[in-house]
Amino acid sequence: MTRRLFCLFCGCLFAGVALAAVPASGQHAAAENAISLIPLPAQLTVAGGMFNVDARMTIVVADHAASTRRTARYLAGLIARTRGLHLPVKKGPATVPAIVLLRDPRAPVANREGYALDVTPQGIRVSARNDAGLFYGAVTLWQLLTPDAQRGAVRVPAVHIRDQPRFTWRGLMLDSARHFQSVAEIERLLDQLAEHKLNVFHWHLTDDQGWRIQIKRYPELTRIGAWRTPPDAGHDGEPARYGGFYTQDEIRHVVAYATARHITVVPEIDMPGHAQAVVAAYPQFGVTGRRPPVSVDWGVNPYLYNIDDATFRFITNVLDEVMALFPSKYIHVGGDEAVKDQWQASPAVQAKIHALSLKDEDALQGWLIDRVGRYLDAHGRRLIGWDEVLDGGVPADATVMSWRGTKGAIKAAQAGHDVVLSPAPDLYLDQLQSDRADETAGRIPVRDLASVYAFEPVPKELDAAQAQHVLGAQANAWTEHMPTMKHVEHAAFPRLAALSEVDWSPVAARDWSSFTRRLPAQFARYRAQGIGYADSAFAPDITLDRNAALASGTAQISLSTQAGAGILRYTRDGSAPDQHAAVYAAPFAVKLPATVQAMTFAADGSVLSSPRQRVLSQASLLSLRGNEMPNCPGSDFRLRVQPLPDATSLAPVYSINVFNTCQLYPATPMDGRASIHVDAVRLPRNYALAHEAKLVVSRPHATPFGELVVHLDQCGGPVLASMPLPDPKHGAQRFVLDATLPVQHGEHALCLIYTAPTDGPLYALDRVALMPAGTKQ
Numbered sequence: 049m050t051r052r053l054f055c056l057f058c059g060c061l062f063a064g065v066a067l068a069a070v071p072a073s074g075q076h077a078a079a080e081n082a083i084s085l086i087p088l089p090a091q092l093t094v095a096g097g098m099f100n101v102d103a104r105m106t107i108v109v110a111d112h113a114a115s116t117r118r119t120a121r122y123l124a125g126l127i128a129r130t131r132g133l134h135l136p137v138k139k140g141p142a143t144v145p146a147i148v149l150l151r152d153p154r155a156p157v158a159n160r161e162g163y164a165l166d167v168t169p170q171g172i173r174v175s176a177r178n179d180a181g182l183f184y185g186a187v188t189l190w191q192l193l194t195p196d197a198q199r200g201a202v203r204v205p206a207v208h209i210r211d212q213p214r215f216t217w218r219g220l221m222l223d224s225a226r227h228f229q230s231v232a233e234i235e236r237l238l239d240q241l242a243e244h245k246l247n248v249f250h251w252h253l254t255d256d257q258g259w260r261i262q263i264k265r266y267p268e269l270t271r272i273g274a275w276r277t278p279p280d281a282g283h284d285g286e287p288a289r290y291g292g293f294y295t296q297d298e299i300r301h302v303v304a305y306a307t308a309r310h311i312t313v314v315p316e317i318d319m320p321g322h323a324q325a326v327v328a329a330y331p332q333f334g335v336t337g338r339r340p341p342v343s344v345d346w347g348v349n350p351y352l353y354n355i356d357d358a359t360f361r362f363i364t365n366v367l368d369e370v371m372a373l374f375p376s377k378y379i380h381v382g383g384d385e386a387v388k389d390q391w392q393a394s395p396a397v398q399a400k401i402h403a404l405s406l407k408d409e410d411a412l413q414g415w416l417i418d419r420v421g422r423y424l425d426a427h428g429r430r431l432i433g434w435d436e437v438l439d440g441g442v443p444a445d446a447t448v449m450s451w452r453g454t455k456g457a458i459k460a461a462q463a464g465h466d467v468v469l470s471p472a473p474d475l476y477l478d479q480l481q482s483d484r485a486d487e488t489a490g491r492i493p494v495r496d497l498a499s500v501y502a503f504e505p506v507p508k509e510l511d512a513a514q515a516q517h518v519l520g521a522q523a524n525a526w527t528e529h530m531p532t533m534k535h536v537e538h539a540a541f542p543r544l545a546a547l548s549e550v551d552w553s554p555v556a557a558r559d560w561s562s563f564t565r566r567l568p569a570q571f572a573r574y575r576a577q578g579i580g581y582a583d584s585a586f587a588p589d590i591t592l593d594r595n596a597a598l599a600s601g602t603a604q605i606s607l608s609t610q611a612g613a614g615i616l617r618y619t620r621d622g623s624a625p626d627q628h629a630a631v632y633a634a635p636f637a638v639k640l641p642a643t644v645q646a647m648t649f650a651a652d653g654s655v656l657s658s659p660r661q662r663v664l665s666q667a668s669l670l671s672l673r674g675n676e677m678p679n680c681p682g683s684d685f686r687l688r689v690q691p692l693p694d695a696t697s698l699a700p701v702y703s704i705n706v707f708n709t710c711q712l713y714p715a716t717p718m719d720g721r722a723s724i725h726v727d728a729v730r731l732p733r734n735y736a737l738a739h740e741a742k743l744v745v746s747r748p749h750a751t752p753f754g755e756l757v758v759h760l761d762q763c764g765g766p767v768l769a770s771m772p773l774p775d776p777k778h779g780a781q782r783f784v785l786d787a788t789l790p791v792q793h794g795e796h797a798l799c800l801i802y803t804a805p806t807d808g809p810l811y812a813l814d815r816v817a818l819m820p821a822g823t824k825q
Contacts, residue, residue, distance in 0.1 A: 084569030085191050086545050087245055087552035088562070089211040090162075097169035101133065101147070101193055102201035109139045110150040115179040118308065120149050123186040126243075130190075130576040132199035147172045147189070151182050161247075161310075162212030165189060167204050180310045184211070184245055197572035197654060215505065215520030217468050218551035219248030220544065221316075222536070225255035225325075226346070227527040227694070228292040229536075235305050237536070240579065242309035244548035249306055250380060250522060252316045253294075256324035256343035256351065256736075260293045261315070263369050266330065266362070273329035276342040278694055279732035284781055286692040291342075299373045307375075314432070315374045319363060320416055321386030324351040333359045335390040335397065344693070346528040347736035348385045355391075355400055355416055364423055377430055378447060381420055384434035386413055387738045414440025421446055432468070435460065447519070458509045461517040469505040470522040475547070477525045477539040480688065482584040482610055485675045486660070488538055488698045489529040492686035496610055497585040501546035501560055523547050529687070531694050534580050538698065541581035545570055564613035568650035585611040586656035588618075588646035594669050595795065598717055601640050603664050607632045614648040614656045624659045641665035667817070670721070672713060674813030675703050680710035680763050680799055683745075689812075691781060693734055702812035706735045708745040709802040710763055713816055718792035722821035724758060724769060726785040726800075727814040730776055733806075747803040754804030756785055756811070760792070763799040768792075773802070776809050789818075 083094070107120045120137045128134045135147070142148040148171065155175040156164050163176040163185030174185035188211065192204050220241055222229070229237075241249060253261045259273035275291035282288040294302070306313045324343045327334030334340075335354050343349050353359050370379065388409035391397040401412050414437070421431035421443030432447040435456025442448070447466040450457035457467040473479045479495040480487050505521040523544060530536050545567070549558060564585075574581045589608045597603040607616045616632035617625040622643035629647075638644060642664045648657040679686055685708075688701040703711070737744065749755055751772040758769040769787035774780075802811040 083192070083205060083207060084195055084566040085188060086563070086566055086570050087549040088557055088566075089188065089209045090214075090554055090557075091210040093208050095168070095206040095208060097206045098203045099145070099167050099169055099172060099206065100201060100203050101135075101172075103133055103135070105133075105135050106146050107135050107137045108142060108146045108148045109137065110142045110148050111152070113151050113179070116149055116151050116182060119179070119183050119186050122183070122308075123147075123149075123190060126190050127193055130194050130573060131202065133193075133201070142173065144171045148174070149182060149186065150175045151178065153177055155181070156210060157181060157212060159212030161216075162210070163188070165192075165207070165209040165211070167192070167207050169206060172204070180247075181212075183242075183310050184213075187243055187245060190243075191569070191573075194573055194576070195569050196652070197575065213245065213552045214554060215518070215551050217248055217520030217522065218246045218548065219250050219314075219468065219470075219520065219522030220246055220540070220547075221250035221252055221470070221522060221524040223252040223255070223525060223527040224260050224294075225252055225258045225527075227531045228258065228260060228290075229533055231294070231298050231302060233533040234302055236533070237540075238302075238306050238309055238311055239577075240541070240544070241311055243573070244544055245552050246544070246548055247311055248314060248520075248522065249311050250314045250316060250524075252318075252526075254316070254318050254325065255322045256345075256349040258291055258293075258342060259325040259329065261299065261317075261370070261373075262293055262295045263366050264296070265365050265369065268329040269326065271329070273325035273342060276344050278692070279344050279734050280692060280781075284692060286694055290694055296369075296373055303374060312376050312378075313374055314376045314378045314380055315370055316380035316382055317366060317370060318382030318384075319420070320353040320355070320413055321351075321384065322349070322382055323353050324349045326353070327351045330362070333362050335394050343736065344732075345734045345736040346693075348387055348738040349736045350387050350389050350738065352386055352388070352390050353416075355397060355412060360416075360419065363420065367420070367423065367427075371424075371427055371429060378432045379424055379429050380432045380449070381417065381437075382434060383413070383417055383437040384451070385738075386436065388413075389738075410440040412440070413437075414442065417441075417446075418443050438463075449522070451524070454507045457518070458507050461507075461510050461514045464517070466517045466519050468519050468522055469503075469507075470524055472524075474503050475500065475521060475523045477523050477536075477543060478527070478529055481539070481543060481582055482587070484584065484587060484589070485673050486587075486699075487584060487675075487688065487701075488535065489688045489690050489701045490539065491529070492684075492688075495543075497543055497546055498560060498611065500543045501549065501558070501563055503547075503550055504555065505550065520551050521547065528693075529689060531690070532696050534696075534698060537580040538582045541574060541579055542567060542570060542585070543582075561613070564611055565651075568652060568654045568656060571656065572654065583648075583657040585609065586614050586648040588616055588648055588657065588660045590644055590646055590660060590662040592664075595715070595717060597640065597664070598666065598669055603638045603640060603642075604635050605638055605644055606635045607646050609648055609657075614650060616646055616648055618644060618646040620644055622661070627653055638664060666820075670716070670819075671815060671817035673815055674711065675701070677703070677711040677713055677800075677813065677816065679705055680708065680712055680801075683708040683710075689731060691729065691731065693732060700814070702729050702731065702814060704731065704810055704812050706733070706737070706810065707740075707743050709804070709811060710745075711800050711813055713798040713800060713818075715795045715797045716818060718789075718794065718796045718818075720820050721789060721792070721818040723786060723788050723819045724798075725817045725819055726756060726771070727816075728756065728773075728783050728785050729812045729814050730779070730781050730783070731810040731812055733808065733810045744806050746806045747801065749803040749805065753808070754802060754811075757801045757803060758787065758789075759799040759801065761797050761799070763801060765799065768798070773804055773811065782814070 176182040448460035617629035
C-alpha cells in the first residue's frame with residue numbers, strides 16, 4: 049500500500065492516501081485487529097508505529113472556540129472515568145507530543161458532522177470543520193484510548209481516519225409516559241447516545257398512562273394526568289400511586305445537557321389518540337365529556353381529543369409551551385393507534401365531518417393533523433408523526449416515522465416526504481433479544497443483536513431520488529414492560545451499538561464478524577461506566593435431547609451462542625468456568641446427575657457472558673419453566689411480563705398470551721409419571737385490546753374462578769386433570785396446583801389451559817413438573 053504522510057504537527061495535512069474501511073494487510077494487520085471502534089469509521093487506514101498516552105499527556109485546545117474547550121473537557125472527563133488517566137486541558141499551539149483538538153475550516157472532511165483523526169508516533173490530532181464533527185472525533189479518540197478493560201497508560205496504533213455519518217437522523221425514542229425516569233437517568237442515557245454517535249433523542253412524554261411535561265397554563269395535566277392508581281395497588285410491592293413529571297426547568301436542563309453532546313431532543317405530544325391522561329385531567333377536551341381515570345392498561349385505549357375550536361386552542365397553547373422548551377426543528381405529534389369509536393358515536397363529531405365535507409373519521413384525523421402542521425409551520429417548526437398520519441392525508445412538508453413495518457416509509461418517500469425508519473418489530477427494543485428462559489420481560493418475536501445489525505434503512509423499493517428522503521433510522525424503547533432504567537439498559541445495549549453502525553457506517557463496510565470482534569472492548573466500556581448491558585448474544589445455550597437423556601441416563605450436551613462468536617468454555621462439576629476450563633469443540637456426554645456450566649470468552653480472554661448453568665437429573669429434566677413451553681397452535685401472540693406492572697427487578701418474568709391462555713408441555717415419556725405439579729401465578733389483566741378484544745378465547749369453567757385443565761397430546765385431547773383456581777381476591781399471587789394423572793405409556797405431550805373468566809385476572813405457568821409415584825415437591 050502506497051502512503052504519502054506529512055507531519056501532522058507542522059501545519060501540514062495528511063494527503064494522497066487511499067483510505068478504506070477494510071482490514072489492513074501485512075505488518076499492520078495485528079494493529080488493526082486491536083482497533084475496536086463502534087461505529088466503524090467511513091475511512092480508516094493503519095500506519096506504522098504507536099503513540100503512548102500516559103498521565104503526562106496533555107490535551108491541547110488549538111483554536112479560540114469555547115466549544116473546542118468544552119469538547120476537550122468532555123474528552124478528559126470521559127478518559128478519567130473509564131481509563132483512570134487524568135489528562136490536563138490547556139490552550140495553546142499544536143505542540144508535540146500532545147493530543148490536539150482543532151476546529152479548522154480546512155479540515156479534510158466534507159460532511160458537517162465529519163472529522164479527521166490522525167495518530168502518529170509523534171502525537172494525536174483531531175480536526176473538524178464544526179463543533180459536532182470535532183465532538184465525534186473526540187468520541188472516536190476516546191475509543192482508541194479504551195481498547196480493553198485496563199487502567200492507566202495505553203499505546204495507540206498509528207491510524208488515519210476520515211469519517212462522517214451515512215445518515216443525519218440517528219435516533220432513540222424513550223417512552224417516559226408508561227414508566228417514568230429521573231433526570232439523572234435521562235442524562236446517563238444521553239451520555240451513551242453521544243458515545244454511540246446517535247444524535248436524536250425522541251422523548252415520548254404523553255400517553256394514556258401519564259402526562260409527563262409541565263404545562264403552566266394547564267396545571268391539571270400534571271396534578272391529575274401524571275399519576276395513576278396501579279392494578280393491585282399496594283399489594284406485594286406495587287405502589288399505591290405511580291407517576292411523575294418533568295418541570296419546565298428540568299426539561300430545559302435535559303435539552304441543554306443533550307445539546308452539549310450534539311443531540312437534538314424531539315418531544316412527542318400524542319394526538320388525537322393516546323389521550324386518556326389528557327381527558328382525565330380536562331374532560332372537556334375529550335369526546336364524551338366524562339372523566340376517565342388515567343389508564344393502567346397497556347395497549348390501545350379508546351379516548352380521543354374532541355375536534356372543536358376550544359380543543360384546538362388547548363392543543364396550540366400546549367404546543368406554544370412545548371416549542372418554547374424544545375428548540376428542535378421537529379415536533380412529534382404521534383397520530384398512531386387512534387381508534388375512532390368515540391368519533392363515530394359522537395353526533396357533534398359526525399356533524400363536523402359533514403360540515404367539512406370529509407369522507408370519514410380518518411380524513412378528520414388528517415384534517416386535524418394538517419391544521420396542527422400549519423400551526424407548527426407558522427412558528428418555524430416541522431411536524432413529524434407516526435405513519436398513520438398518511439392514512440388521512442398529511443401536510444406536504446411533514447416527516448413520517450414508519451413503525452408499521454417499512455411500507456409507510458416507502459409510501460411517504462415516494463410521495464416526496466422525508467422519512468425515518470423505525471419499524472416494529474425490527475427496531476423495537478421492547479422485543480426480546482433472545483428466547484432464553486432467563487431473558488427478562490418483553491415481546492415476542494425475538495429481535496436479536498444480529499437482526500438489528502442487519503437492518504437496512506433504505507428500502508429496496510425506493511429509487512435513488514426517493515432514497516434521498518430517508519433521514520435515517522431510530523430504535524424505540526417502549527416501556528410498558530421496562531419499569532426501570534435497568535430494564536432499558538438491558539434492552540438497549542448492545543443493540544444500540546449495532547444500530548449506531550447501521551446509521552453511521554457505509555453500508556458496504558458493515559461486517560458481522562468484524563462487529564463481534566470489536567464488541568469485547570465495547571463491553572469493557574459499558575462495565576467501566578456501570579451500564580447494565582445484556583450478554584444475550586453470547587450467552588451459552590446448553591442443549592440436549594431431553595427424552596434420550598431420560599431414557600438412557602446420559603445426556604449428549606451441545607453448546608452454542610446466538611452470535612456464533614466467541615470461545616465457549618465449560619465445566620461438568622458445577623464450578624464456574626475460567627480460562628483453564630475445557631474449550632467446547634464438539635458435543636460431549638455427561639452421565640446424570642451432573643451440573644454443566646458454560647461461559648463465553650473473547651479471543652483476548654475477556655468475558656463475553658456471565659456463566660450459564662444446567663442441572664441434569666431425572667427430576668430437572670421433567671421440570672420445565674413456563675418460559676420454555678410454547679403456545680398452543682393457533683395464536684402466536686406472546687409476552688413475558690413481570691408479576692406486577694411496576695416491578696423494579698429484572699426477574700422473575702412469566703410468559704403469557706392475552707388472547708389464549710394455553711401452553712404445551714412437550715412430548716415426554718409418560719411411563720411412571722403419576723402426578724403433575726404446577727407453580728402457578730396470577731397476574732393483572734391490564735391490557736386494552738380495542739377491536740382485537742373479540743379475539744380473546746373464552747372457555748367454560750366448572751368452578752367459580754376457573755381451572756387449569758390438562759389435556760393429553762393436544763388441546764382437544766382427553767382431559768387428564770382439572771385443578772380449580774383459588775379465589776383471586778383472597779389467595780396469594782403465587783400458588784401451587786397438584787393433580788394425579790391416570791396411567792399413560794409412551795411419549796405424550798400435554799396441553800395446559802386456564803379456563804379463568806376473561807373479565808378477571810390472567811394466569812401464567814411458572815413451572816410444570818411431572819412426578820414419579822411416591823415423590824413429593
